Amino acid sequence: MPVDTPQNMTIRVGEDQPIRLDSGLELGPVTVAYQTMGRLNADRSNVIVICHALTGDQFVAGIHPVTGKPGWWDRLVGPGKVIDTNRFFVLCANVLGGCMGTTGPRDINPATGRPWGLGFPVITIGDMVTVQARLLDALGIDQVFCVIGGSMGGMQVLEWATAYPERVFAAVPIAASYRHSAQNIAFHEVGRQAIMADPNWHGGAYHEHGVTPHSGLAVARMTAHITYLSETALHRKFGRRLQNREAITYGFDADFQVESYLRHQGSTFVDRFDANAYLYITRAMDYFDLATEHGGKLANAFRHTPARFCVISFSSDWLFPTVESRAIVHALNSVAANVSFVEVESDKGHDAFLLEEPEFHETLRGFLDGAARHRGLPALAPEAV
Amino acid sequence: MHAPVVGPGTGWENNLGGGPEGGPGVSPAGGNGDLRFDLRLIADMVTPGARVLDVGCGDGALLQYLAVTKGVDGRGIELSMAGVRAAVRRGVSVIQGNADTDLADYPGGAFDYAILSQTLQATQRPREVLDHLLRVAAHAIVSFPNFGFWKARWHLVSKGRMPVTPGLPEEWWETPNIHFCTIKDFVALARRMDLVIEKGVALNENGTVNRLSATGPWANLLSAQAVFLLRRRDPKGGPVPNGGPNGGSNDGRRP
Numbered sequence: 001m002p003v004d005t006p007q008n009m010t011i012r013v014g015e016d017q018p019i020r021l022d023s024g025l026e027l028g029p030v031t032v033a034y035q036t037m038g039r040l041n042a043d044r045s046n047v048i049v050i051c052h053a054l055t056g057d058q059f060v061a062g063i064h065p066v067t068g069k070p071g072w073w074d075r076l077v078g079p080g081k082v083i084d085t086n087r088f089f090v091l092c093a094n095v096l097g098g099c100m101g102t103t104g105p106r107d108i109n110p111a112t113g114r115p116w117g118l119g120f121p122v123i124t125i126g127d128m129v130t131v132q133a134r135l136l137d138a139l140g141i142d143q144v145f146c147v148i149g150g151s152m153g154g155m156q157v158l159e160w161a162t163a164y165p166e167r168v169f170a171a172v173p174i175a176a177s178y179r180h181s182a183q184n185i186a187f188h189e190v191g192r193q194a195i196m197a198d199p200n201w202h203g204g205a206y207h208e209h210g211v212t213p214h215s216g217l218a219v220a221r222m223t224a225h226i227t228y229l230s231e232t233a234l235h236r237k238f239g240r241r242l243q244n245r246e247a248i249t250y251g252f253d254a255d256f257q258v259e260s261y262l263r264h265q266g267s268t269f270v271d272r273f274d275a276n277a278y279l280y281i282t283r284a285m286d287y288f289d290l291a292t293e294h295g296g297k298l299a300n301a302f303r304h305t306p307a308r309f310c311v312i313s314f315s316s317d318w319l320f321p322t323v324e325s326r327a328i329v330h331a332l333n334s335v336a337a338n339v340s341f342v343e344v345e346s347d348k349g350h351d352a353f354l355l356e357e358p359e360f361h362e363t364l365r366g367f368l369d370g371a372a373r374h375r376g377l378p379a380l381a382p383e384a385v
Numbered sequence: 386m387h388a389p390v391v392g393p394g395t396g397w398e399n400n401l402g403g404g405p406e407g408g409p410g411v412s413p414a415g416g417n418g419d420l421r422f423d424l425r426l427i428a429d430m431v432t433p434g435a436r437v438l439d440v441g442c443g444d445g446a447l448l449q450y451l452a453v454t455k456g457v458d459g460r461g462i463e464l465s466m467a468g469v470r471a472a473v474r475r476g477v478s479v480i481q482g483n484a485d486t487d488l489a490d491y492p493g494g495a496f497d498y499a500i501l502s503q504t505l506q507a508t509q510r511p512r513e514v515l516d517h518l519l520r521v522a523a524h525a526i527v528s529f530p531n532f533g534f535w536k537a538r539w540h541l542v543s544k545g546r547m548p549v550t551p552g553l554p555e556e557w558w559e560t561p562n563i564h565f566c567t568i569k570d571f572v573a574l575a576r577r578m579d580l581v582i583e584k585g586v587a588l589n590e591n592g593t594v595n596r597l598s599a600t601g602p603w604a605n606l607l608s609a610q611a612v613f614l615l616r617r618r619d620p621k622g623g624p625v626p627n628g629g630p631n632g633g634s635n636d637g638r639r640p
Contacts, residue, residue, distance in 0.1 A: 310473065329480055333487070336495035338458075340473045341480035343466065363473050370476020 004079050006037045006062035006071070010101055013134035019096075022124040032135045033101025034058050034093035037077065038085035044141050046377055048083060049132065050092040051149030051156035054281055055221075055273060057100040060092045061085075066100075066272050072354060082365045087372070087379070088145065093135055095128040095156075097281050099274035102131070106207065106274045116276075118204035123280060125152070125288045129159040133167070143167050145375055146368065150174040150353035151320065152281070155288050158301075158328070162290060165305040170371040172364065174312045175353045177324035178298055178331070179289035184319065187227050188282040191220030195275045204276050217275040218266030225265045230316040230349035234258060298331035308374065309339040310367040312360060314352040340367060420450045422592040423612065427500055427526050430584060430614050431455060435497035438462070438522060440484045440514075441504030445472025452477070460496075462487055485509040488517035496522035503610075505529045505571075506562045512574060519580065519617050528612040533567030533605040536590075568605040575615060584614035 010033045013019070018028030035058040040047065050060055050073065061077040063070060077083045077090055094102035097120070105120035112119070136144070147160045147168055154176020161171040180188075195201055198216025202209050226234075238258040242248065245255065254260040294300035309332055313325035322343045332339040344360045346352040352360065372379075420428065424447045431437060433455040439448050442461030445468075451457035461479035463469045472479035480487070484501070485508050499522035501514065506529055508514045518525040531537075540548045547557045555561070566574075568587070575582055585599025587608035597604040599611050 308478065329482075330487075330490050333480070333490040334492060336492055338460070338478050339480060340469075340478045341482075342469050342473055343481055345466065359470060363470050366470075366474030366476060370473075373476055 004037075004085070006035050006060070008033070008035050008058070008065070010034070011135060011138055013131065013138055019127065019130055019134065021121055021127045021130075023122055025121040027103070027121055030096065030103045030131055030134075031101065031107070032093050032103075032131060034091060034135060035060055035062075035071075037061055037090045038088050040089040040141075041377075045143065045145060045375065046088050047136075047141050047144045048088045048090045049136075049144050049147045049160070050077070050083070050090060051128075051132075051147065051153035051160075052092060052095065053149070053151040053153050054224075054285065055269065055278075056153070057098065058092045058094040058102075059100070060090070067268075075356065076361065076364070082361045083148070083368070087377070088368075091136075091139075093132050095152075095281065096131045097123045097128070097277055097284065099277040104274065105204070105276035105280055115205075115207040117207065118276065120276070120280060122283055122287075124284050125155045125159050126163060128284065129156050129163055132156075132160075133164060136167075143169060145377065146170040146172060146371060148172040148174070148364075149176070151176060151350065152285050154320075155285065158290055159288075161305050161307045161309070162294075162301045165307065168305075168307045169375055170308040170310070170367075172310045172312065172367065173325075173328065174360075175314055175317050175320045175325075175350055176328075177320050178301070178328050179291060180286050181324070185286045187223060187319075188286055190223050192279050192282060194219035194223070195279060198275075201275065204279075206275070212270070213275045214267075214270045217270045217273065217278060218263075220275075220278060221269040221273075222262040222266045225262060227319045228349060228351040230318065230347055232316060232347040233349050233351075236347075237261075298327065299334045302332050302335050302337050305335075305337055307338070308371050309337060310364070310371075311339060311341045312353075312363060313343045314346045314348070314350070314357075314360070315343055316347045317350040317352065319350040420446060423528055423588065423610065424450070424502065426586060426588075426594070426612050427502060427528060428454070430524075430526050430612075431457060431498050431500075433457070436495070436522075437498045437500060438491070438496045439500040439502070440488065440518070441501060441507075442472060442477070442479055443468045443502075445475045445477035445479055447500070447502065448472070448477045448479075449475045484514050488514065488521065491517075491521040493520050494523070498522050498524045498526055500526045502526075502528045503530065506565045508564060511564050511566075512578070515574070515578065515580075515615075519615065523616060524583070525615045526612065527571075527615065528610060529566065529571065530610045531568045531587075531605065531608050532565045533569055534590075534609050535606050536609075538606075568599065568608065568611045569602070571611070571613065572600050575613070579618050580615045581618050582613055583616055586612045588612070 010031055012029045012031055014028030014030045018026040020026055056072050059071045060073045061071045079086045094100040097104045099106050105116045109116045147157045149157045154173035157171050157173040161168045195213055195216035198213035200206055200211040201213040206212055241257045243254050243257045243260040248255050254263055290301045291298040311325045311329050313322040329339055329341040342363045346357055348355050428451055435457050437457050437459045439461045442448055442463050445461055448459035448461050451459055461472055462482040463479055464483055469479050469481045499518035505511050587595050587597050587599040587604035588610045589595050590609040
């Protein structure tokens with residue numbers, strides 16, 4: 001099997017034993033769509049699990065089969081790159097509730113023979129990680145060398161390290177938080193209300209009506225997209241420049257480039273994302289609160305974790321600001337856990353973790369190198385030496 | 386903050402710490418072999434396999450050296466982001482933080498050694514920092530520039546002004562080094578805190594060890610810097626009477 005080409009696969013988990021969800025409901029079997037890159041070594045110790053963000057998917061590297069564009073972390077993942085697939089076996093799974101192949105609200109409910117829609121159980125970050133753990137069970141991988149993820153992916157990283165401390169050697173939560181803030185929940189609620197206000201949403205049963213709530217989902221995406229950028233980045237990119245015109249039109253066309261940009265973001269998003277999946281996944285993020293899950297004290301969550309952490313934040317990220325990462329670091333320090341923490345100077349806002357940020361990349365590379373030495377992983381995969 | 390430049394052949398002025406904003410990137414300690422002399426001295430005081438917290442760890446050179454040569458499980462705190470990034474790139478576990486505020490996070494007795502190298506003079510509350518060092522660790526290793534050194538005295542006597550030199554370029558009103566002391570001052574504080582000086586080493590201007598007793602009067606006059614290994618008098622008795630990671634100390638520190 002070529003190691004340089006991403007492999008896209010699906011697997012079914014929970015066939016014998018359904019997944020017990022945090023809500024108390026059971027779900028199973030669950031289809032998991034995932035991508036792998038690189039080669040699993042003999043003792044299965046070189047696995048890096050990448051957790052994707054809200055609107056991300058398993059197509060980390062290579063060409064995305066739906067959009068035809070490079071995967072969302074193609075700049076970081078690949079042979080010789082920061083997450084070096086000559087050395088590591090990289091795996092990323094579409095989250096539970098998603099719409100890129102893993103079971104979600106768009107799929108058929110076996111009990112009714114119709115799409116789940118809002119009949120799909122409400123899922124949590126913990127449920128997403130449970131499904132990933134089942135996937136690793138099925139692949140015979142006991143311990144992960146490193147779990148890495150940004151934003152909602154970072155939430156999953158924290159969940160991994162606290163729910164399965166013995167299975168995680170190193171953990172890198174990036175631009176993330178241990179809980180969704182009131183402001184974050186508020187923005188998500190705006191997005192959900194936009195979807196639900198779209199007459200094509202049909203109470204979530206739009207598939208059965210042969211329509212999709214495009215405009216609602218697009219507005220949700222436009223709102224969210226603003227939160228991913230910084231004011232500086234928006235201004236640098238667009239300023240008050242006009243879109244293909246010499247003067248304002250005294251109307252409601254997209255006079256400004258920034259309007260045109262947001263409309264484009266909205267309209268391309270609806271081609272690849274399912275509105276109900278957006279509802280479910282944003283809800284999962286809203287419900288995430290590691291402190292509350294551990295008796296109100298975040299440090300309790302990390303009390304027994306042997307993992308090496310590298311917490312990374314970006315200075316201009318106002319969606320998951322540095323202070324949230326620092327709270328994670330304080331909690332880890334208070335139990336004398338092994339933690340590194342870097343705030344990367346960037347004016348690109350929350351999205352910086354997806355963009356060209358050399359300091360971030362060098363930090364991650366250094367951390368992975370150091371952790372690999374501690375794990376006893378050779379500098380290159382045995383086959384490549 | 387490890388002093389930017391310390392080593393054989395450098396003058397007293399250059400031996401002094403650059404303060405929290407100083408660039409750890411300019412540390413000459415590159416690989417493990419050429420560790421700065423004062424850091425090597427500190428490393429020699431650490432027992433193999435120990436748990437070490439290096440407060441003001443710069444680019445992590447000392448922690449990396451300790452990990453490689455002594456199998457030490459090390460953590461660092463560093464104020465400058467450049468230092469933190471350099472340390473993480475070395476594979477050392479370092480957080481961006483500050484000795485005055487972030488030491489309080491660590492639980493009591495989490496480490497065997499807490500190192501404060503060329504950083505004491507840049508802290509807001511040196512005594513509380515020392516107190517925390519010996520709360521989180523059984524031993525503290527503290528190095529600092531000696532303002533009792535005759536050249537410092539001469540500078541004040543002859544010019545009547547605070548020294549401004551290549552190694553200490555800031556004027557008094559802008560320097561991050563806000564709590565300079567002499568060796569004698571430091572020893573007096575250690576006595577006041579009822580700490581045991583397990584070892585004291587005085588260093589010459591060129592970074593070499595001199596044979597003077599570090600706690601004696603001649604070292605205070607003739608040494609450019611000093612390194613002390615300290616512990617509490619009764620390790621079992623005292624560090625955390627209030628309990629908990631944020632608990633106070635037993636030496637009369639006001640809340």
